[in-house]
Amino acid sequence: MWKYEKQLQYPIRIKKPDGAAAKIIITQFGGPDGELGASQRYLAQRYAMPYNDVASLLTDIGTEELAHVEMICAIVRQLTKDLTVDQIEQSGLAPYFVDHTGGLWPQSAGGVPFSATTFQSKGDPITDLTEDLAAEQKARTTYDNILRLVDNPDVIDVIRFLREREIVHFQRFGEALRNVQDHLDSKNFYAINPAFDK
Amino acid sequence: MTEREKALMRVQTFSFALNEANLFLDTHPKSREALDYYHKAVKEYNDAVQTYITNFGPLDFTQVLSKDTWTWTEGCMPWEGECNVEI
Numbered sequence: 001m002w003k004y005e006k007q008l009q010y011p012i013r014i015k016k017p018d019g020a021a022a023k024i025i026i027t028q029f030g031g032p033d034g035e036l037g038a039s040q041r042y043l044a045q046r047y048a049m050p051y052n053d054v055a056s057l058l059t060d061i062g063t064e065e066l067a068h069v070e071m072i073c074a075i076v077r078q079l080t081k082d083l084t085v086d087q088i089e090q091s092g093l094a095p096y097f098v099d100h101t102g103g104l105w106p107q108s109a110g111g112v113p114f115s116a117t118t119f120q121s122k123g124d125p126i127t128d129l130t131e132d133l134a135a136e137q138k139a140r141t142t143y144d145n146i147l148r149l150v151d152n153p154d155v156i157d158v159i160r161f162l163r164e165r166e167i168v169h170f171q172r173f174g175e176a177l178r179n180v181q182d183h184l185d186s187k188n189f190y191a192i193n194p195a196f197d198k
Numbered sequence: 199m200t201e202r203e204k205a206l207m208r209v210q211t212f213s214f215a216l217n218e219a220n221l222f223l224d225t226h227p228k229s230r231e232a233l234d235y236y237h238k239a240v241k242e243y244n245d246a247v248q249t250y251i252t253n254f255g256p257l258d259f260t261q262v263l264s265k266d267t268w269t270w271t272e273g274c275m276p277w278e279g280e281c282n283v284e285i
Contacts, residue, residue, distance in 0.1 A: 001276070003258075052272065052273075053271045056271040
């Protein structure tokens, strides 16, 4: 069960509105490698994970991803709340504005709605953890691309923090995969699926 | 019911009571009656949590009491039936 804590994981205080930055950063809310998908991936995968240490790691990283969803939304909110209608039009935010005004809605930078088809929950520990490793790298690349496109130091600082978390999660998932393999037949990791075969 | 199940049931009871008080107070912040209920339930809840974590392990990752083992990953997972109280 979950409880909400009324604080951000890392402070966000953006002084200058920037619609163009918001338009690309929102992809980390509802895009293909975003934080919402990340949280749902790990929190969905944990139920069939047969090892307590890995099920706990999926719970804990999935929970941290929920805190990252909140951070991305805080960035987009702060970047857009003081925009004039002229600035909205100039920054290319008009198509988003007409549907959502100042509300937060999970979509990619290209406007594609959030979809569960961006992640898997396969019910096989090696398969799921291998997906998780790739997912962390894809999110890291997205943050690298955002850093190439954004010049506001208040935004860059937070994005760097989130990028670093992807690397930490990749490291922990790598260790989890190694722990899973230690439970299996070292001559053939695929002899059984420990989440299904008894 | 095992001792763990009794302790867990107490946590769940007051946790849900607080949940309900939380929502009610969000829309009735001036209700003295609801605030009294909330404060009583918080006390019972904290007490129930303390009893549970000293005897049966952490409910959240800030409640690991052991100085030499990371007990957070131990025990049953809450989504498994055998981890739950039979009502």
